[in-house]
Amino acid sequence: MRFRTIYAYMRKEFIELVRTKLIYLVYLVPTMILLLFGYGIRLEVTHARVLLIDNDASKLSAELIGKFEHSKYFAPTLSQVSEQKALRLMKQAKIDAIVIIPSSFEKRLLHGQKSEMGIFVDGSFPMRALTIQSYIEGTILKAAQDIGAKMGLKPKIAINQRTLFNQAMRDEDAIVPGLIGLVLLIAPALLSTLLIVKEKEKGTIFNFYASPLSKSEFLAAKLIPVFLLHSVTIFLLFILALYIFEVPFRGSFFLYWVASELYVLISLSIGLLISIITKRQIVAVVLTVIVTVIPGFLYSGILMPISSMKGESYIEAHLFPVMYYNHIIYDTFLIGQGFASQKNILYLAILVGFFLLYFLVGTLLLKKEMR
Amino acid sequence: MIRSFIVTFIKEILTFLRIPLLVLAVLYFFTLDVYIAGAGIAVKPRNVTIGYVDYTGGGVSQKILSHFHTPEFKKPKAFLNERNLRKAIFNKDIMVGIIFDREFAKNYAQGKKATINVLLDSTAAAQSFITLSYLQNIILEFQKLHLPVELKTHKLFNQNADTHMFISLAELLSVITLLSVILTAMVFVKEKEDGTWDLMLLMPVDAKIIILAKSLSQVVINLIGTIISVGFVILWAFDTPMNGSFWAFVLLSFFYILSSAGIGLFIAAVARDIMQVAQLAILIMMPIIFLSGAWTPIYAMHPILQKLSLFSPLRYYIEGAESIFFRGTSFVDLWPYFAGVMLLGILLYYYGFKKIGKLF
Secondary structure, rough: HHHHHHHHHHHHHHHHHHHHHHHHHHHHHHHHHHHHHHHHHHOOOOEEEEEEOOOOOOOOHHHHHHHHHHHOOOEEEEEEEOHHHHHHHOOOOOOOEEEOOOOHHHHHOOOOOOEEEEEEOOOOHHHHHHHHHHHHHHHHHHHHHHHHHHHOOOOOOEEEEEOOOOOOOHHHHHHHHHHHHHHHHHHHHHHHHHHHHHHHHHHOOOHHHOOOOHHHHHHHHHHHHHHHHHHHHHHHHHHHHHHOOOOOOOOOOOHHHHHHHHHHHHHHHHHHHHHHHOOOOOHHHHHHHHHHHHHHHHHHOOOOOOOHHHHHHHHHHHHOHHHHOOOOOOOHHHHHHHHOOHHHHHHHHHHHHHHHHHHHHHHHHOOOOOO | OOHHHHHHHHHHHHHHHOOHHHHHHHHHHHHHHHHHHHHHHHOOOOOOOEEEEEOOOOOOHHHHHHOOOOOEEEEEEOOHEEEEEEEHHHHHOOOEEEEEOOHHHHHOOOOOEEEEEEEEOOOOHHHHHHHHHHHHHOOOOOHHOOEEEEEEEEEEEOOOOOHHHHHHHHHHHHHHHHHHHHHHHHHHHHHHOOOOOHHHHHHHOOOHHHHHHHHHHHHHHHHHHHHHHHHHHHHHHOOOOOOOOOOHHHHHHHHHHHHHHHHHHHHHHHHOHHHHHHHHHHHHHHHHHOOOOOOOOHHOOOOOHHHEEEEEEEEEEHHHHHHHHHHHHHHHHHHHHHHHHHHHHHHHHHHHHHHHHOOH
C-alpha cells in the first residue's frame, strides 16, 4: 500500500463527490427518511371514524355513547341511518366502523337477559381494522364491567402488567431505533453502488486498468471518502433520535458507535459488490434498492418481531445483517445491557463476519484487466 | 410527426429490452418482490412468544396457559425462575412473560383477589398492545363472568383481516411509484451523461415529440408490469377477491403512473447524473408515500399534514385501489379518486414536460 498514491486518488474522489452539487443529499436523505418515517408511522390509530347507530335511545345507550365521545381514539358520529346507507358510507371510505346498539337494549340488560351488539369494521387495511376492533371491544367491555360491578359481579383474577423498555408505549421509541438500521443500510449502499459501475459505463475505468494502482489501493481510495462521510451520519442520526424524537438512550454509546461504523462498512461493501458485478448504473441502483430496502423493512424487526417469525422468513431474517445490527441498536437505546449481554457480543462478531465476507467476495470479483 | 413518435417509442422499448438484467430486475419487482412482501409480513400478533414461571405447581395457572394457542401465540415456554425469564425477554427471545406467584393459587381457591404478573416487551408496541387485550379477554372468558352484552364483530370486505392481500397490494403500489419515477428519469439522464442529449438537439425532429415518446414508453412498461403483477401475484397467487372493475383499476393506474412519470421528468431536468437521480427520487418519493395514508390514516395525522396529503397522488391511488379491490365500490362512487389522480397526473406531467422541454 502506497499511502501517498491512495491519498492523491482519495482527494480526486472526494473532490468529484463534492463537485456533484447534490453532495448535501448525503445527509439530507438519511435525515428525511428518519423524520418522515419517525413522524409518519403511527401504529396507534386515533380519531377513528365510528358511526354509532343507537336503536335504543335509552339512558344506558347514552352512557355507552358517552364513552366513545370521551375517547381520543374515536371521532364518533351519531346517526339514525339504515344499515344499507351505513354500508354505502363505508364503501365510500367515509367511516371505519359501525356500532349498532339494538333496540330494547336497556330493558333486556336490566332483566339480566343477553343482548347482542353488532360491530362492523372496514377490513381493507387489516392492521388498522384489528386495532380499531380492539379499541371498540375494549371500550364496550370496560363499560359492561362497570355496569357488572354495579350489579355485584366482581372479577377474581387481576392482571398486574409491567411494560419493559418502553413504558409509555410510544411509537417513536419502538420505531426510530429500527429506522437507524434502515437508513444506515440504504444510504451508504446507494452511494457506493455507483462508484465503480459509473467508471465502467463512462469508460474512465481504463485509467485504473492502465495505472500502476493496485486493486486494494483502488478500493481503499474509493471507499474511504464515502466511509468518512457516513461516519458523520451515525452521529447525526443519534442526535435526531435523542433530541427530536426523544428516544431514551440507556446503553453504551461506545457499543452504538462501534456497531454502527461496522454496519456502514457492511452497507458500503454491499454497494461495492453490486457495483463490481453490474455493467450499468441503472441496474446497479435498482439492484441496490432490492437488496437493501426490502430486508431493511421485512427482516429488521421494526414491523414484526424476529421471535414471531416462522419457517422461511425466520431463516431469511438470519441471512441479512440488518437483524443483528438492530438487536444491538435496540439494546443500546432501550434495554441497556451493553457488553454484558453475550448475545450482543455474538451479534457484533457476526457483523464482522458479514463485512469480511462481502468485502472479500467483492475484492475477488474485481478484475484489474480489460473484459 | 407520428412516425418519429413511433420510431422513438419503439427505440426506447427496445433499449429497455436490450438490458437483460434491467428487465429481470423490473420483473422481479413486479412479481417476486410483491409476493415476498405479501407472504412475509404480517403486522398483526402472530406467533407471539410467551414465557412463564409457575410457582403454584400447576392447576389453575396451567388451565389459563392452555388458552394461548396458534396462530396468535407460540406454545408457552416454561422458565425455572424469574431471572431466567427476564433474561430471555431482554434478549428478545420472548415477548410476553407471565409469572404466577405462590399466593396465586391460594388466593384463587379462597376466593380472594388473585394477581397475575405480566411482563411485556413493548418495543413492538402494536403487537404487545393487542397481545394485552387478548390476554384480558382470555382471563375474562376464563372466569366465566357472565357479561350481559355479547359482541358480534364482523370485518367487512376482508373477514379474517388477512394481511397477504393488503400488504401485497400496498407493496405493488410502492413498486409502481418507485419504478415509474426512476425509469422515466433514467431514460433522460442517461442521454445527458452519455452526451447523446446534445446530438438530439441537432436533430430536425420536434423536441416535444421526443419527450412524449420517451416518457410514454416508460409509462407503458410500468403499466404492463402492473397488469402482470395484478394477474400473477395478487389475483392468482394470493387469490385476492376483485370486488370492483379490473378496467377501472387499469385506468386509475395509468393516470397514477403518468403523475409519477411527471415527477421523473422533473428529476431528469434537475439531476446531472444517475447518483443524483437515485437520491432525488428517494427524497421526493418518501413524502408522497408517507402522506398517502398507507401507514397512518389521514384523519389521524397532524392537521397541516392532512392538508399536504391532498397533494400526494398516491393518496387517491391507494384508496381508490383499495376501494376497487376490497370494498367493491361502484364506479359512481370512485370519482373522487379518479378526479384526484387525473388532476395531479396531468398537472405533474405537464410541469415535468415543460421543465425538461426548457433544456432543448
